[in-house]
Amino acid sequence: MDIEFVRSRFIKHFDGTTGSVYASPGRIxxxxxxxxxxxxxxxxxxVDKGMIAEIKPxxxxxxxAYSIDLKxxxxxxxxxxxxxxxxxxxxxxGVxxxxxxRGVDVKGFNTAFAGDVPLGAGMSSSAALESTYAFALxxxxGDNKIDKFELAKVGQATEHNYCGVKCGIMDQFASVFGKEGSLIRLDCRSLEYQYFPFKPEGYRLVLVDSVVKHELASSAYNKRRQSCENxxxxxxxxxxEVEFLRDCNMEMLNAVKGEVSEEDYxxxxxxxEEIQRVLDVCDALEKGDYETVGQKMYETHHGMSKLYEVSCEELDFLNDIAFDCGVTGSRVMGGGFGGCTINLVKNELYETFITTAKERFKEKFGRSPKVYDVVISDGSRKLC
Known part of the structure; x- marks a missing residue:
């Protein structure tokens, strides 16, 4: 995203002067x-795609406010x-x-903004927008500066109270707390977090977007949440002492197998298994073991497809192509029922994988998937 482009639109639509420029990223x-x-x-x-806004009291x-992308x-x-x-x-x-x-004496302002987070790809363009304005305001x-955690909660509360989306904290948290070359393990119960190195030399991180979104997502999401609670x-x-599935192990689950439905089980x-996989991936990254990271990604896809049943034909097809092409790791990213696969690809296999994925997907579904290379980058910040 180009600062100069945003600035030129700001100057054109307002009084010819400039303000301050802020940015926040999308996330994987x-x-x-x-x-x-x-x-x-x-x-x-x-990630290295996000929102940029120029703001002046x-x-x-x-x-x-002027949306450059929507004109x-x-x-x-x-x-x-x-x-x-x-x-x-x-x-x-809402922000x-x-x-x-929260006690910030917000006054009127002029603003123009634009983004390069692909819409509908599960990279949280809305969180990037919220985080940009929370950080900027x-x-x-802010005379008494709000801490970064509260800025993330501002974005989450905006979704809840003004946009009708009961989201968790992850998207806004990643956008505010992002750090170049690091992923963040967030404990969703305690909200404790830790950075882990993610510098996959010799590999690329790429999203392959199925460009499909199946309608049953919200009702199916609620049903799965109910299964977990059951x-x-x-x-x-x-x-x-058990509060969440996070407190359980397979031995506890097997002990109640006869009391719950096969689906809930x-x-x-x-x-x-997924909660354990996150911990295993963290251990692998500390050792620079990207092969284990990739193996765990495939295990996640299998679990989401066969046990949680939130994948779809298009995503399973893309995952199979990745495996056939020797891609190190691949899985559906996000809640499921459409969207992207996230893939950890060795540099030397990248061109073959992308070409094969596009050709085979188009042959089967009659359209081409979209491809987004992503690099792990910094969170909310002032640019100038």
Whole structure:
């Protein structure tokens, strides 16, 4: 994303002067899917694609915002009743309101923003947008600076209270806390976190986007969450200390096999194994063992496809192609039912893999997948 491009649009749409420029990244999650609401670990990292916004206080009591990508201009006040109708503007409005609730004296400002996070690819463009404005407003108007954790919570609260999405904290956390060359293991129960080195020399990280999103995602998500809670309730009868599947092991699960449905058992088996896989990947990264990382990614895909049943034909097909091409690791990334696979690919296999994936996918499904190379990068920051 080009600062000069954003600046040129800001100058054109406002008074010809310039403000301050801020950026926040989108994110990937290397491993740890459907573990967050089970009290487990996730393992995200910020990427080199994100949002850039230029912002300048305007001395008024309203925000004048221009979306460069949508070519859309909106003005809104800073009181609760001033919520704009445009969905993209509600993100900015929500951040303003959440910062005000936390004691930041937000005033009116002019802003223009643009992004290069691919929409619908599971890289959290909305979190990047929220984090950009939370970081910027804290810098511009925050006398008592809010810490980074609270900035991530501002983004999450914006989704909950102004955009109708009951998301977890991972996306905003990764966007704010991102660090070049490192992934972040976040404990979703305690919110403790630790950086782990991710410098895969000789490998590339690439997303292959199936360009499909199946509609049953939200209802299926709720059903799987219920399955996990059913198993926890059964185990809790003999292990009252258990709160989440994170507290369980396979021995506990097998002890209640006759008390839960086959479906619930499968869902819990996947989650218990996935929580352990995140820890195994962390250990492997500390040793620079990317082959084990890749093996665990394939295990995750198999679990999401066969046990949690949140994959789809297109994603399984892309995963099979990766395996056939000798790709080190591949799995569905995100909640499932569409979106991307994330792939850890040796440099010398990259061209063959991408060419094969595009050709075979188009032959089978009649369209080409999109390909995004990603590099692990820094989190929210001021550019100038």
């Amino acid at each position: 999650n290397l491993i740890g899917e459907h573990t967050d609401y089970n009290g487990g670990f996730v393992f995200p990292g910020a 305007n001395g008024k009591d309203k925000v004048c 859309d201009y909106v003005e809104f006040g800073l009181n609760e009743e001033d919520a704009p109708k445009a969905s993209w503007a509600r993100y900015i409005f 303003c309101r959440e910062m005000i609730k 804290n810098d511009l108007f 198993v926890v309730a059964a185990i809790k009868k003999t292990h009252p 499968m869902r819990a088996e996947y989650v218990i």
